[in-house]
Amino acid sequence: MYLLFLIATVLIFLAVCAVYVRQPAASLYHPLSLYLAVHGLIFVIRPWYVWYVDLDALYIAYEFRPSLEAKLVALAVANLGLIAFAAASMWFGREPMNFADQATSEERRSMRIPFIATAALLGPLFLYSVWLGWLNRMTGRSLTNLDQTTGVMTSAGTNGYIFGASNMAVFLLPLCAWLFRFRPGALAVVAVGVLLMQGIGTRGPTIVAMFCFALFFMYDKRLRWPGWRVPLVAFAVLAMFITVGNDRGLAIRSLFVEQDLPHWTGRQEAFLARMDFANLEMLEYLTATVPAKTGTHEYFVDQLQILTEPIPRALWPGKPVGQPIRLFNLFDYGYPIGMTRSLPGEGWTQLGYVGVVLWCALWGGVLGALHDRLVRSRRRPIHLYAYFALLSLMFVCFRDGLLLSVLRYGIFAFGPLAILMVFDRFRKRDALGTLRMTQPPDTSPGERRRRLAGIEGRQE
Numbered sequence: 001m002y003l004l005f006l007i008a009t010v011l012i013f014l015a016v017c018a019v020y021v022r023q024p025a026a027s028l029y030h031p032l033s034l035y036l037a038v039h040g041l042i043f044v045i046r047p048w049y050v051w052y053v054d055l056d057a058l059y060i061a062y063e064f065r066p067s068l069e070a071k072l073v074a075l076a077v078a079n080l081g082l083i084a085f086a087a088a089s090m091w092f093g094r095e096p097m098n099f100a101d102q103a104t105s106e107e108r109r110s111m112r113i114p115f116i117a118t119a120a121l122l123g124p125l126f127l128y129s130v131w132l133g134w135l136n137r138m139t140g141r142s143l144t145n146l147d148q149t150t151g152v153m154t155s156a157g158t159n160g161y162i163f164g165a166s167n168m169a170v171f172l173l174p175l176c177a178w179l180f181r182f183r184p185g186a187l188a189v190v191a192v193g194v195l196l197m198q199g200i201g202t203r204g205p206t207i208v209a210m211f212c213f214a215l216f217f218m219y220d221k222r223l224r225w226p227g228w229r230v231p232l233v234a235f236a237v238l239a240m241f242i243t244v245g246n247d248r249g250l251a252i253r254s255l256f257v258e259q260d261l262p263h264w265t266g267r268q269e270a271f272l273a274r275m276d277f278a279n280l281e282m283l284e285y286l287t288a289t290v291p292a293k294t295g296t297h298e299y300f301v302d303q304l305q306i307l308t309e310p311i312p313r314a315l316w317p318g319k320p321v322g323q324p325i326r327l328f329n330l331f332d333y334g335y336p337i338g339m340t341r342s343l344p345g346e347g348w349t350q351l352g353y354v355g356v357v358l359w360c361a362l363w364g365g366v367l368g369a370l371h372d373r374l375v376r377s378r379r380r381p382i383h384l385y386a387y388f389a390l391l392s393l394m395f396v397c398f399r400d401g402l403l404l405s406v407l408r409y410g411i412f413a414f415g416p417l418a419i420l421m422v423f424d425r426f427r428k429r430d431a432l433g434t435l436r437m438t439q440p441p442d443t444s445p446g447e448r449r450r451r452l453a454g455i456e457g458r459q460e
Helices: 002-021 031-053 057-062 068-092 105-110 112-139 165-179 184-198 204-220 229-247 279-289 301-308 342-376 381-400 403-437 445-459
Strands: 144-146 153-155
Touching (some): 002 068, 031 342, 057 279, 068 279, 105 112, 112 184, 112 403, 165 184, 165 204, 165 381, 204 381, 279 342, 301 403
Antiparallel strands (some): 144 153
16 A cells, blocks of 8 residues: 555656646746755655665654554645645746846946945854854864753854854855856855855755755856756765765865864765655654644644744743744654654644645745746846745755744845845945936936936836
């Protein structure tokens, strides 16, 4: 029976892909392309690997064994989530990507000074955050605490915003490459930035940064689908992902500093055996536990954490660990350490099958609508940055399944964007002030207003 469900999962995936590629809007810029890539890896390809090698490492770690019913329900939930997301994203994201109104060369050049000012302002914070991450690895000390009763990580000894500030480079580096037309100097800056981030030992930010880089590169080349160069970058990122996963960035740190700590001695796992891709086992834990053991769903009260998460614990000593309202604790029924629910899993936890449809369709519909809004816009550099950064974030959000992930990582994407917009506004104000000073004295007020309106329109 389980093998039949695996076959059905493959057929459903292929059917959705066949319908999607026939849509005029289909391209790498569409959110469904990214969702299909994530779903295909964790819910289509990897389950066959788990079944073939009889992988049970996560079951041992989680201290549970799913029944056949829970395993079948998990596959059904994943497929239902795919269909809901695909239908909503294709319905609200219908506009085909075109490059007729691509950002002009003048606009790209005009954004370089605001970008350099933003990078100069945020650069020291980025370097300090990287230094904290490297120090954490080199000394063996931890800047986070694990709450054993809930599995939630909290900051220890430093502010979480400062510790996570290195994630700003995830979005600023691809923008740097695009604004400076992928010249060797800009690419060298990107390479150094990626190496510094990888030295921290985390892998997710690199995946997000390289996908954002690919979007900017393809847009620059007016491509709707990757050419031969993008897959080469993808393979390079994959190799780095495996290397950093094996030694937690030790090899990269060793290029810059000498370390007294021994080499990473953790267990070397096969690529598909990693917990990073184990959303199926995590979904099985949820279908086996909620609501059969918990007695209730969560009814989306966990989303209230977006209200408490931004408040630093230093300002709120009694801040709840994790979500402020908790109807049940998954750690009462096992040890799901490091669990990421995925979109279907979050929907199931909140409201069963109905929650899966609502949650996945909501994400698909919103992202599809944002895709169409970008296509219909004039697509200034700031518009491209905002959409490409958000779409790149979905690598994390699709895997976590939480709106909170947008908040946690989005602040490092859209915080720099806000600063960039402020510097851009100052640049425009200076340009308009210069125009006023150069107006002939005999120009009438009405004529001056018309000229200023024309300049502002060209700059917008």
